[in-house]
Amino acid sequence: MPGCGPATTLMALGYDPQKQRYVGTWLGSMMPYLWIYDGELDAAEAVLTLNSDGPAMTGDEKLGKYKDVIEFKSNDHRILTSHMLRDDGQWQQFMTAHYWRKQ
Numbered sequence: 001m002p003g004c005g006p007a008t009t010l011m012a013l014g015y016d017p018q019k020q021r022y023v024g025t026w027l028g029s030m031m032p033y034l035w036i037y038d039g040e041l042d043a044a045e046a047v048l049t050l051n052s053d054g055p056a057m058t059g060d061e062k063l064g065k066y067k068d069v070i071e072f073k074s075n076d077h078r079i080l081t082s083h084m085l086r087d088d089g090q091w092q093q094f095m096t097a098h099y100w101r102k103q
Helices: none
Strands: 009-016 021-028 035-041 047-055 063-074 077-085 091-100
Touching: 021 047
Parallel strands: none
Antiparallel strands: 009 021, 021 035, 035 047, 047 063, 063 077, 077 091
C-alpha cells in the first residue's frame, strides 16, 4: 500500500435468499473500518455490483458512497474495480485489481 507498506485484506461474500441480494464484508489492515456490502448480479451473471458506505476520502469524519464491481472474465480471472460517488453525483473509479486462480 502506498504510504503504509504491506497490507492484508479479506472479503467475504454470500447470497441472502430472504433479501434476494448478495451481502458481504470487506476489511483491510490499513484502516479500522468494516465495510458492509449489499449488491446484485447482472442478468448475464457476469458482473456483481456491491454497494457500501464508508469513510469519505476527504479526510473529515463523513461517510461516502462506494461501489465495488467484480467482473467475471473467465473461471480463472476476475477484475475488481472500486468507485466512489463524488459530490457532483458522478462515480469516480479509483482502483483496479486483477485476480487469477492459482495454478
